[in-house]
Amino acid sequence: MSDTTPVIPDQPEVCRTVDAEERGVWRRVMDRFADHCRARSLFVLHYCTGCGAIELPPTITSRFDMERVGVSPMVTPRQADILLITGYLSVKTLKRVILSYEQMQSPKYVLGFGSCTINGGMYWNSYATVKRLDQYIPADGFIAGCMPRPEAVQQVFLDLMKKIDAGQANAWQDYYLNYDRYLGNQMALFGEEWHTPVDVIAEAEHYGYVGDGTRGRFTEILDRHAAYALRDAPEDYPERGANERLLP
Amino acid sequence: MKQAQVPAVLESVLHEIPGIQITPKEGSRVRVDVAPGALPAILELLKGQLGFMHLSAISCIDWPQTDEFELVYTVWSHEQKMTVSAHVTIPRDPGEYVSVYDIHTPAGFFERDIHEMFGVRFDGSPNLRKFILTSWNGPPPMLKSFDTLAYVEETFQWVDYRPEWLRDIEAKGGGIDSEGEGAPS
Ligand code: SF4
Numbered sequence A: 001m002s003d004t005t006p007v008i009p010d011q012p013e014v015c016r017t018v019d020a021e022e023r024g025v026w027r028r029v030m031d032r033f034a035d036h037c038r039a040r041s042l043f044v045l046h047y048c049t050g051c052g053a054i055e056l057p058p059t060i061t062s063r064f065d066m067e068r069v070g071v072s073p074m075v076t077p078r079q080a081d082i083l084l085i086t087g088y089l090s091v092k093t094l095k096r097v098i099l100s101y102e103q104m105q106s107p108k109y110v111l112g113f114g115s116c117t118i119n120g121g122m123y124w125n126s127y128a129t130v131k132r133l134d135q136y137i138p139a140d141g142f143i144a145g146c147m148p149r150p151e152a153v154q155q156v157f158l159d160l161m162k163k164i165d166a167g168q169a170n171a172w173q174d175y176y177l178n179y180d181r182y183l184g185n186q187m188a189l190f191g192e193e194w195h196t197p198v199d200v201i202a203e204a205e206h207y208g209y210v211g212d213g214t215r216g217r218f219t220e221i222l223d224r225h226a227a228y229a230l231r232d233a234p235e236d237y238p239e240r241g242a243n244e245r246l247l248p
Numbered sequence B: 001m002k003q004a005q006v007p008a009v010l011e012s013v014l015h016e017i018p019g020i021q022i023t024p025k026e027g028s029r030v031r032v033d034v035a036p037g038a039l040p041a042i043l044e045l046l047k048g049q050l051g052f053m054h055l056s057a058i059s060c061i062d063w064p065q066t067d068e069f070e071l072v073y074t075v076w077s078h079e080q081k082m083t084v085s086a087h088v089t090i091p092r093d094p095g096e097y098v099s100v101y102d103i104h105t106p107a108g109f110f111e112r113d114i115h116e117m118f119g120v121r122f123d124g125s126p127n128l129r130k131f132i133l134t135s136w137n138g139p140p141p142m143l144k145s146f147d148t149l150a151y152v153e154e155t156f157q158w159v160d161y162r163p164e165w166l167r168d169i170e171a172k173g174g175g176i177d178s179e180g181e182g183a184p185s
Helices: A020-038 A051-060 A091-103 A115-119 A150-165 A171-177 A179-190 A200-207 A217-229 B008-014 B036-050 B107-118 B148-155 B164-171
Strands: A042-045 A071-074 A082-086 A109-113 A141-143 B021-024 B029-033 B054-063 B068-077 B082-091 B096-098 B121-123
Touching (some): A109 A171, A171 A179, A171 A200, A179 A217, B008 B021, B036 B082, B054 B107
16 A cells, blocks of 8 residues: 555546547437437327328237337327327317427427328318428328328338438428428417427527527517516517417 | 108197298108297297207308308207207398207307307307317308308418429329329319
């Protein structure tokens, strides 16, 4: 045993600084590995909007058995990877879909199921249903048909898995990068009072996907809602009670 | 086809109502046309004397040709095994009628629905606030005068029918059958 006091170096060599580029590479390798694993274990949120829901039991259960390729249903949005929009979306349902979508953790994938999610389908001239899902939340894929058979649903899952594995299922990043556009479309439909409990911009910062389209004139309206919540409402803010229209 | 007879029980109960017209239909259905003022009394009589307890539906038809709303009250009796639909017509303007909530409680829902979809006001209905279309600010959408397509064109955008994803599908041998029936030219 030595009685000399240990020398603590100013610059411990074990803790050398990792340069940003190096971390970037490592992170990319990890991401690719994670994508590879993720593609093999996907949970679909058990939330159904239109007639298409009826095709899911055969897809998931023993006849077609999606679980053998790693896709299974999940009951809560926070634990789900895939939001399958099974058919027509009424304006009211779209609000719930957006609330569910924003609660899901990234990376998350949206699949439009049936013609209704692509262009309104047979409800093309209905005042109550939205026509294009991808204007309001970004979608990774669509299944055409009214309604698509389980084989088609399986096909879209397999396509999505391939895309995830290849690191190309990145629609969720678009929601952060162009949040202002999506929010603008939502507000055009629901009115300017529309806002959700999720702070999407903070999430965009967290994931590192703040782009030119993240903030804009519509997110400025959101800031006004935040100010209102703090009892600091601007003069021209809509009356209290305007929000009652949001959710019944 | 043999002309069906007006069921005798119905005849005996309803014959006193002035201006009533009873038309038997196929099966156990009977159509009754009455003046707007007499309808609550008829529902009351049917319910009290013949057991027409079940109000199946109230429906509304907008007739732009005559500027009228037609209201159809459909009731069913377990005792008589018979469906009666009572038709009344009211002028489109001001589009007001009385509620039958005090005779059949479920009428509250139907009246609220018709109020929302056609704008008819039911006097004495317990609740005519927004029902299903909570975020709708337009005119009552079931009116024939409401141009749905114009509203849709103004509110929503269409997808281009030759988008990228379709080319991917076509590359795999799928796609839209442009030769088929109803194909866009
Ligand atoms: S695409 Fe067809 S099956 Fe699917 S929700 Fe629309 S109408 Fe229903």
